[in-house]
Amino acid sequence: MTKVPFLDLKSLNAPFMDDLKNAACSVVESGWYIRGHYCERFENAFAEYCGVKYAVGVGNGLDALSLMLRASMELGRLHEGDEILVPANTYIATVLAVSAVGLKPVLVEPAENSYDMNPKRLKDAYGARTRAILVVHLYGRLCAMDEICAFANEHDLLLFEDCAQAHGARMSDGRGAGTFGSAAAFSFYPTKNLGALGDAGMVLTNDADVANMVRALGNYGSERKYVNKYKGVNSRLDEMQAALLLAKLPHLDASNERRREIASRYCAEIKNPKVLLPEIPATPSEHVYHVFVIRLKNEESRNEMQKFLAARGIETLIHYPIPPHLQEAYAHEFSGEYPVAEAMAKTILSIPMSPVMTDDEVSEVIGAINEF
Numbered sequence: 001m002t003k004v005p006f007l008d009l010k011s012l013n014a015p016f017m018d019d020l021k022n023a024a025c026s027v028v029e030s031g032w033y034i035r036g037h038y039c040e041r042f043e044n045a046f047a048e049y050c051g052v053k054y055a056v057g058v059g060n061g062l063d064a065l066s067l068m069l070r071a072s073m074e075l076g077r078l079h080e081g082d083e084i085l086v087p088a089n090t091y092i093a094t095v096l097a098v099s100a101v102g103l104k105p106v107l108v109e110p111a112e113n114s115y116d117m118n119p120k121r122l123k124d125a126y127g128a129r130t131r132a133i134l135v136v137h138l139y140g141r142l143c144a145m146d147e148i149c150a151f152a153n154e155h156d157l158l159l160f161e162d163c164a165q166a167h168g169a170r171m172s173d174g175r176g177a178g179t180f181g182s183a184a185a186f187s188f189y190p191t192k193n194l195g196a197l198g199d200a201g202m203v204l205t206n207d208a209d210v211a212n213m214v215r216a217l218g219n220y221g222s223e224r225k226y227v228n229k230y231k232g233v234n235s236r237l238d239e240m241q242a243a244l245l246l247a248k249l250p251h252l253d254a255s256n257e258r259r260r261e262i263a264s265r266y267c268a269e270i271k272n273p274k275v276l277l278p279e280i281p282a283t284p285s286e287h288v289y290h291v292f293v294i295r296l297k298n299e300e301s302r303n304e305m306q307k308f309l310a311a312r313g314i315e316t317l318i319h320y321p322i323p324p325h326l327q328e329a330y331a332h333e334f335s336g337e338y339p340v341a342e343a344m345a346k347t348i349l350s351i352p353m354s355p356v357m358t359d360d361e362v363s364e365v366i367g368a369i370n371e372f
Contacts, residue, residue: 003313004352004361009190011356013197016248020197023243035219035236038243043202045249046186049168050178052204054211057237058218061164061187064201065097065134067235068160068183071203071213072132073101074230077158077182082131084160087117088323088341090136094162095324097185098134105333106130107325109340113279115139115293115348118340119147132158137166137177139319140193140259140290141281145171145180158182163204165290167193168256172283178204183214188245193259193288194252200241258355259289262362266292266351269366274301291319292353294369299346305372306349312368317350 013020027038039057047055058064072078080102086094088107098105108125111118116138133152135143152159159181166177167186178184188200203214213230216223221232267277276295281287296302306316323341325334352365 002315004315004357004364006315006317006350006352007191007354008356009195012195012354013248015356016251019247020244023247024240027239027243030239033239036239038239038246039237042237042242042246042249045246046202047204049249049252050176050204051174052179052184053206054204054208056203056205056211056214056218057242058201058203058214059235059237060199061185061189061201062093062097063218063233063235064185064187064203065093065162066100067214067217067233068185068203068205068210069097069103069134070101070217071210072158072182073103074213074217075209078103078131081129083127083129085117085122085125085130085133085157087136087138088325088338089115089320089344090138090162090324091164091320092324092327092329093164094134094136095330099333104129105324107334107336107338107341109338110138110344111144112340114141114144114281115278115344116141116143117148119144119151122148122151126155130155130157132160133181134160134162135181136162136164137169139278139293140165140169140288141278142166142169142171142177142286145175149180152181160184164189164192166288168252169288170285172285179206182207183210188241193256193290194245194248196241197244198241200237200245201235202237255355256288259353260284260287262353262357263287263289263292265362266366270294270369272370272372274305274372275369289353291317291350293319293348293350295344295347296349297347302347302349305369308372309351309365309368312364314365314368315352318345318348319350321345 043055089110161184164187170176183205218235221230
């Protein structure tokens, strides 16, 4: 019997049940289910929360990534075959979005201490066809944005953000995930810090042209009904998910703070010398701990730890066991070597992290890891 689940979505949504039911009933009773009042309200609320001018709801996080890139191509800012620098340590969706629109992903090794894109490795990946950087705020931690922004400005590159795991992460000066580049993509997959009860995504930008283009491309390429200016797709945030997300948004900061409390306990109380803990950023708000990742010395030790914790009733996952360049889908895409990303894939382990974890559950995880 499981003592500590990795993530219990039913318990995660239970505190908001009345608000969620009221929101769902309101949508059903309205008779309007796609791109209506609730979608507009959530777009405006999330844009204000993040600190940008425009937000466009789309079907899911992958669509958000591909549509923000496609919008830049339709506006003539990117062209087919242009190279986009992306992290070698990321979920496959980041790379899929780049490939899907006819751009070329070029991988950048991660930093050992943060797991995020290493800004010192950007120059190694930069080339004559490089036109943009797509950062991923992996596991909920903001990348080294001052250094990355400086590199982008120096080389006249567009900057995009994959914020699928970083809802609410902010620098000490208030700048947050989704505010640094030309556009940013968010996922509201149910497991995210701000999760829908189904698929949902959003593109944020301060550029009205990008926002209008994303909205048109996600609506069959149409700005006006039955008039199709672009070869678009069907990717729209439906009213039900927008209403549910709008109900949960006011609780996001408190949920993130609870995640930080749990992370602080993990970092302070896990004392096993076999375990490498993640670096805590100088500004706590820079990390919202979508997942909490530890590392072991090698793959065998990682696998033994996972089995040991499972025997104690503690669920764990691996984010991610196969880096993009080793996936079969990209077997012939990348020719470089990425030893840091590969080493991470073999040694990382994600332990339970949820704002509804009890103090006893946190203690159970800590005790089991220390006992290993």
